[in-house]
Amino acid sequence: MTVAFLKLFLHVLPRLLPGLWVTLALGVGATGIAAIAGLMLTLLAVSRFAPARFLVAGYVEVLRNTPLLVQMFFIFLGLPFLGIRVSAFDAALMSLALQHAAFFSEIYRGGWLAVSKRSSEAAKALGLGYWKTVWLVILPQAIAKVLPAITNEVVQIVKDTSVASTIAVGELTLRGGTLAGQTASETLAFVAVAFYYLCVTGVVTAAAHVIEKRIRFAE
16 A cells, blocks of 8 residues: 555656746745845834834734735735736735735844844944945844744745635645546645645755854854
8 A cells, every 4th residue: 555655656746846846936936025125124114214114014014914815816806906917926926025025024123123232333433334334234143143033934935835826826736736636636646745845845944054054153
């Protein structure tokens, strides 16, 4: 029984590869956009411009506290009413990036607040301007402090790509459901789906551990 299951499992894996590539494209794209957008939000959140802080706080609260599925449906089904049409893939990418930008912003802000004020004072004493202090002194320390949280966020993005199946994006979960119907073996298909997710998140976690060790060694 075990040998037969293994043979079927190995037969199923290649058939899920197209879905894996879509999942990776969504995950990488959403992570890149969210990480950069989250950083911009953080810089606004810690600025002295009160309206910017207020707007960022509102954005973060709304995006963090509403379901990703609702946001995805709003973009995919709601935007056409405004004359803006986007593909299912683009809608999924946008919703993932927009929501997780809010989470990244809070992670970065936590790291920013954890950086000692002495670092800024030392930078000023050396004659560095505000932006050089931010990019060369504060941000590197802030990101190093919250790297585990960033890793968790990337893993969460990979898992959240499965929500894209609800708007017919051919990612891993949707491909798994289709394959389950074709093979009449839901267990086998979704074991294979879970295997791919574990592989991707495992690579992310392992890479993060390597980076953490290098940072500790550099310190």
